[in-house]
Amino acid sequence: MNVLERVLDFASEAQLDRKSCLVTFGGGVMTDLGGLAASLFKRGIDVVHAPTTLLSQVDASVGGKTAINLAAGKNLAGTFHQPRAVFCDTDTLTTLTDADWLSGLGEIVKTAWIGGIESLNLLEESAAQLTAKDAGTVASLVAECIWIKARVVAEDPREQGARRALNLGHTFAHAIEKAAGYGTLPHGVAVACGLGLAFALSDEIGHLANATDRERVERLLAALGLPRTLAELRERFDVTLRADELLPAFAHDKKGSVGKPEFVLPTRPGELELAVRLEDGVLAAFLAKR
Ligand code: GLY
Numbered sequence: 001m002n003v004l005e006r007v008l009d010f011a012s013e014a015q016l017d018r019k020s021c022l023v024t025f026g027g028g029v030m031t032d033l034g035g036l037a038a039s040l041f042k043r044g045i046d047v048v049h050a051p052t053t054l055l056s057q058v059d060a061s062v063g064g065k066t067a068i069n070l071a072a073g074k075n076l077a078g079t080f081h082q083p084r085a086v087f088c089d090t091d092t093l094t095t096l097t098d099a100d101w102l103s104g105l106g107e108i109v110k111t112a113w114i115g116g117i118e119s120l121n122l123l124e125e126s127a128a129q130l131t132a133k134d135a136g137t138v139a140s141l142v143a144e145c146i147w148i149k150a151r152v153v154a155e156d157p158r159e160q161g162a163r164r165a166l167n168l169g170h171t172f173a174h175a176i177e178k179a180a181g182y183g184t185l186p187h188g189v190a191v192a193c194g195l196g197l198a199f200a201l202s203d204e205i206g207h208l209a210n211a212t213d214r215e216r217v218e219r220l221l222a223a224l225g226l227p228r229t230l231a232e233l234r235e236r237f238d239v240t241l242r243a244d245e246l247l248p249a250f251a252h253d254k255k256g257s258v259g260k261p262e263f264v265l266p267t268r269p270g271e272l273e274l275a276v277r278l279e280d281g282v283l284a285a286f287l288a289k290r
Helices: 002-013 028-043 054-060 090-095 098-115 117-131 135-155 162-167 170-180 187-204 211-223 230-236 243-250 282-288
Strands: 021-026 046-051 065-070 073-080 263-268 271-276
Touching (some): 002 028, 028 046, 028 065, 054 090, 054 098, 054 135, 090 135, 098 162, 117 211, 170 243, 170 263, 187 211, 243 282
Parallel strands (some): 021 046
């Protein structure tokens, strides 16, 4: 909130007017914060994003969601404000830390599932080159993810329905990040674990059509070096994430009403159920096993 105020004061001191355009340069925090400031300043000025992390190139910069965090949870104060343009220079990715690189991969796996069978096949075929950070592979996968996301957002820009698909893995991820303490885990790493949990839950409560799809996504996450379970997260990062720590963290999920989290669950490649609520006790029992 303080930084938002500073950005707005800067816009004012720089005498930006309704015809000005704010340009953001950085990762998802920058595009979310800059997008929010642009949407508020003088009731809205243009924004252009130049995202420099894998996560912000494949996800955060595209689609017009802006936000800052509140004490109660991530991204709880924000607006929809579409950028006039997004410029991704994949050369900026060559200096990312390992954690930021991994974080982007989590969102790529999510997007490939949403894209359907061909995107999933493409990602599986490219996994080795992606892990080796082959420049051509990275650039074409970033482009593929943006096209998939742009199609979903164009259908439902304000997340009344279809766009909820992009929250696959995120109900778990937001609870994991909150319970671990914000800043402890990179967002996309929490998303990767959230994907593993969403596939396991969907399989166990009978929503996933083929159990082999769960194995397929688990293999893909592992091939990209991403954690698939809470146990793997605990092993690799300094987090406890016991069920009793996680359960209260689901209370502020933006997709459901307060206290009633909703899950996006996979059914078939490219297909999802968008608002699954669980019977009392199911979530606690599910988390206790992980
Ligand atoms: N990152 C999810 C969305 O843009 O809807």
